[in-house]
Amino acid sequence: MADKMPEFDGKNLQAYQTDMLPVYAPELLRQAELAAGRAYAPYSHFSVGAALLLAGGEITLGCNIENASYGATVCAERVAIWSAVAKGLLSPDMPPLALAVTAQPCALCLQVMAEFAKPDFPIILPAEADFGSYENSYQVWRLSDLLPRVFRL
Numbered sequence: 001m002a003d004k005m006p007e008f009d010g011k012n013l014q015a016y017q018t019d020m021l022p023v024y025a026p027e028l029l030r031q032a033e034l035a036a037g038r039a040y041a042p043y044s045h046f047s048v049g050a051a052l053l054l055a056g057g058e059i060t061l062g063c064n065i066e067n068a069s070y071g072a073t074v075c076a077e078r079v080a081i082w083s084a085v086a087k088g089l090l091s092p093d094m095p096p097l098a099l100a101v102t103a104q105p106c107a108l109c110l111q112v113m114a115e116f117a118k119p120d121f122p123i124i125l126p127a128e129a130d131f132g133s134y135e136n137s138y139q140v141w142r143l144s145d146l147l148p149r150v151f152r153l
């Protein structure tokens, strides 16, 4: 499994996100599935994994981590995003390149993505029919498709 993906040259984010999609999407989905295997989900038994591709080509992973209080549970996408921020790899000035996740993101995670990502940010999901084989079987949504009206202060 690749630890790094083709580096973004910092010039045309939209072109990278579109042109490199066939290169990074299957690998990100594989890593998201790996992360799903690490989920801590004793209450829902619904394991989710996420893989976030960052501007330098690094990938941070996340899985859902549940809690007996339920309210303290956190989704895979936010774990991956917060990990990237904590590593100094993600900020509004260094937007992420793409995210793969093994289940549809919730609105809370989409709002967190919108804090750092551009509206064209690709969110890659497994194709429903071919889960587990990702070369030509994934679906891509843009952040602005899933969250057309971002909350802003």
Ligand SMILES: [Zn+2]
Pocket (backbone or CB within 6 Å): 075, 076, 077, 078, 105, 106, 107, 108, 109, 110
């Ligand atoms: Zn979520």
